[in-house]
Amino acid sequence: MSLRTAPAAPPPQAPVGEPPAPGRPARYRLARWDLKYSPYLYIAPFFLLFGAFGAYPLVYTAWVSLHDWNLIGSSSFVGLDNYRALMVDADFWNAVVNTMGIFVIATVPQMVLALALANLLNRGMRARTLFRMGVLVPNVTSVAAVGIVFGQLFGRDFGLVNYLLGLFGVDRVDWQANTWSSWIAIATMVDWRWTGYNALIFLAAMQAIPRDLYESAAIDGASRGRQFWSITIPMLRPTIIFAVIISTIGGLQLFTEPLLFGNGRILGGSLRQFQTVAMYMYENAFQRFNYGYGSAVAWTLFMLIALMCAVNYLLVRRSAR
Amino acid sequence: MHVPSRRLRNSAVVALTAVMALGLAAGCSKKNDAPAGDGQLKLVVDTFGEFGYKALAKEYESAHPNIKVQLRSIEKLDDYKPKLTQYLAAGSGAGDVVALEEGILTEFKTQPQNFVDLNQFGGGDLAKDYLPWKFEQGKASNGQLIGLPTDVGGLGVCYRRDLFEKAKLPTDRAEVSKLWTTWDDFIATGQRFNAGGSGAAFLDSTTTAFNAMLAQFGDTNFYDRNNNLIADSNPSVRKAWDYTMSMIDKGISAKVTTWSNEWQAGFKNASFAVTFCPSWMRGIIKTNAGDASTGKWDIADVPGGGGNWGGSFLAVPKQSRHAKEAYELAKFLTSAHGQIGAFNESGPLPSNLGALDDATFKATTDPYFNNAPVGVIYGAGAKALKPVYRGPKHQAVLDRAFQPAIQSVEQGKAKADEAWKNALDAAKKEAK
Structure with a gap:
């Protein structure tokens, strides 16, 4: 948060009603307080909002998850029973596998594509700004619209994708019925929305790389490809870590795309082929009214995300070294 | 056990919502x-x-x-x-x-x-x-x-006259009703329709047939009157299941999921000829099939007679x-x-x-459905309806246990026996 956008906090003043500060020491103290505490006042709005809408719900959900809690009824404390049940819940683990699977087949091509796109956009070309803004367009489309349009594209009977496959003599695919096909369809939606966004982030980082590095490499006879692998990628390392972590957080919370792909049904396919953890949480809390169990799923998901972020961080840091 | 106050529950909802960050x-x-x-x-x-x-x-x-x-x-x-x-x-x-x-x-x-x-x-x-x-x-x-x-939701069967004609079946609603007085007849008619070469499927989805049969085959379904789950032992459930499997086996359904995009598009593109049709469904068919299909649909009696959806x-x-x-x-x-x-x-x-x-109700006809006398067709059935007892989680068991299991068989993703077992396992989970 920048200081300029923060709402102006009232400057610290001498409390009204007290006798005026007698001479230098008091004024000095005020000036010191100003220096010392004003920054906290400026950043306070964020922490207040985060406390109210981030930290408090987090803690409260943990509390709820320790109860057998009917959403529109009564509740009783059950300790860790919900978590115990969750650990042996086959539907939950199915959702975890689906989420991870979709995450991997969405994120890997997305990062590679975004890097390639950024590299292209970083070159001198006509109408550069137009292209750079253009890659962001899918991201500003509403996720519901994307979900509905892609749901139609991947339709079994009247979908465009099956029509195109048919031109090459491939049989119609029932995208919702197979695990692999549903994962691919959902990953396509995710990539459609987020590749351009990540490309722009990579592009920004690429532009911060000093030009003279490339110039001296070129003088030494390094090819474009060599320059990319030996200069661009290592210099982008912190940015790649950032992008992977943001994608992890988003990818593991995947909800709207698979929901709309499955015609709004929370089961995610007849055999839960593409039900994600977020969908399973919603199913328990708002379809089964089992609020405590839903909260336990929410917390487990939270811990899973934290764990995945740590693993990704370590992996990306090592591989980029 | 305590009942949380309204304020607590209020914040509870906010809490989960925020954590979901959806x-x-x-x-x-x-x-x-x-x-x-x-x-x-x-x-x-x-x-x-x-x-x-x-x-x-x-x-x-x-x-x-x-x-x-x-x-x-x-x-x-x-x-x-x-x-x-x-x-x-x-x-x-x-x-x-x-x-x-x-x-x-x-x-x-x-x-x-x-x-x-x-x-x-x-x-x-x-x-x-x-x-x-x-x-x-x-x-x-x-x-x-x-x-x-x-x-x-007294049941009828809505059917497309143009597709029936193409498949060389009768189109008059009285004659169509005679085609399927029983569920066996209904399946046989489906096979005749398939052989007729209309290019369309007969029934939209077998899950709706399952609904209709559940409503007819007994006065209880998944629960007995003491709210015990009896889905595994109640003959009405098993009978409806077996007929449904037979329909899938004989290939008389378009295998679309009801309420899906494919289902809605199917009305417009005439990709199936028959759907189970309580009176309220007429409004949905009109919306999905559009004005262009006015007069192409008609309404016949439901196989087996009676049933509420x-x-x-x-x-x-x-x-x-x-x-x-x-x-x-x-x-x-x-x-x-x-x-x-x-x-x-x-x-x-x-x-x-x-x-x-009411006299005006009885005289109602529906031009969209070839001027079918809907007041008479549905009105006569309504008073004869026999209620089915439904336990507390009836709908959850139907929606999240049996219908997905039927769909998995339709999609060729599970064998009938396997799906039956899946349905019962899921039903137990829902009823907990």
Whole structure:
């Protein structure tokens, strides 16, 4: 948060009603307080909002998850029973596998594509700004619209994708019925929305790389490809870590795309082929009214995300070294 | 065990919503008790699908100048239920009058404290106006009157005349009804249709046939009258299942999921010829198939005879600030006059005896369905309907255990035996 956008906090003043500060020491103290505490006042709005809408719900959900809690009824404390049940819940683990699977087949091509796109956009070309803004367009489309349009594209009977496959003599695919096909369809939606966004982030980082590095490499006879692998990628390392972590957080919370792909049904396919953890949480809390169990799923998901972020961080840091 | 206070539950909903960090505005509850101006009172009516209340709301407003009626509708019941649940859990946001479909009613009935007991306004005196079993359904186990009956879902079969003609089958509704007096006949007709070379499939989906058969094959389904889960042993469930598997086996369905995009597009593209059709379904077919199909559809009798699918109630949530006025509005909408108005606008079949006996109701025909005498077709069936007892999680067991299992067989993803086992396992989980 920048200081300029923060709402102006009232400057610290001498409390009204007290006798005026007698001479230098008091004024000095005020000036010191100003220096010392004003920054906290400026950043306070964020922490207040985060406390109210981030930290408090987090803690409260943990509390709820320790109860057998009917959403529109009564509740009783059950300790860790919900978590115990969750650990042996086959539907939950199915959702975890689906989420991870979709995450991997969405994120890997997305990062590679975004890097390639950024590299292209970083070159001198006509109408550069137009292209750079253009890659962001899918991201500003509403996720519901994307979900509905892609749901139609991947339709079994009247979908465009099956029509195109048919031109090459491939049989119609029932995208919702197979695990692999549903994962691919959902990953396509995710990539459609987020590749351009990540490309722009990579592009920004690429532009911060000093030009003279490339110039001296070129003088030494390094090819474009060599320059990319030996200069661009290592210099982008912190940015790649950032992008992977943001994608992890988003990818593991995947909800709207698979929901709309499955015609709004929370089961995610007849055999839960593409039900994600977020969908399973919603199913328990708002379809089964089992609020405590839903909260336990929410917390487990939270811990899973934290764990995945740590693993990704370590992996990306090592591989980029 | 303690009952959390309204404030606690309120923050609980906010809590989960925020942690989910979803795009869906889950807990967005708007206050609707603001006066509509000039001492006017605003009553909000929450419904799903097509209830046919537009003209009635206007009429009520002109008869009661101090009241403004706002209709809010959500297309899919699947989306409506969680939203209503959140409103109830949060203690605000729900309409003054809310529609409860019979399937979700059983679940809400287990938590009657969320609703006003309509007996306190004399709702109990209205019992004689309605089909008796329907009125009974609106009561919780403690005797509290939760909802006033709107419609019932007496079954018919809607079929496309043009596709029947192409498949060299009769098209007249009386002759079509004769084609399938039993479910075996129905399957045989499906095979004849397939052999006819119309290029379309016969039935949209076997899950709707499963629904229809469940309603006919016994007076209990997944639960016995003591609310024990008997899905694994009740012959009515197994019989409906076996017929459904036979339909899949004989290849008479288009294998589309009901309410999906493919299903909606299927109406428009004439990719199937037959769908099971309570009166309220007519409105949905009209929306999906569009004006271009006017007169191409018709309505025949259901195989096996009888059976009910759907139908709703109007309830008043406890959180309403104007419970008395809301009850009066619900009473108006479910009166004989109100039910005929709704029937004419969107097609839900009256459950009010006065409406069923009404001469104009009986004379109603539907031009979209080749001028079928819908008043007679559905009206005659309504009084003969036999209710099926439904346990607390009936709808959940149907929606999340049996229907997906049937679909998995249709999709070729599971064998029948495997799917039956999956369905029973899931049913146990839902009923817990």
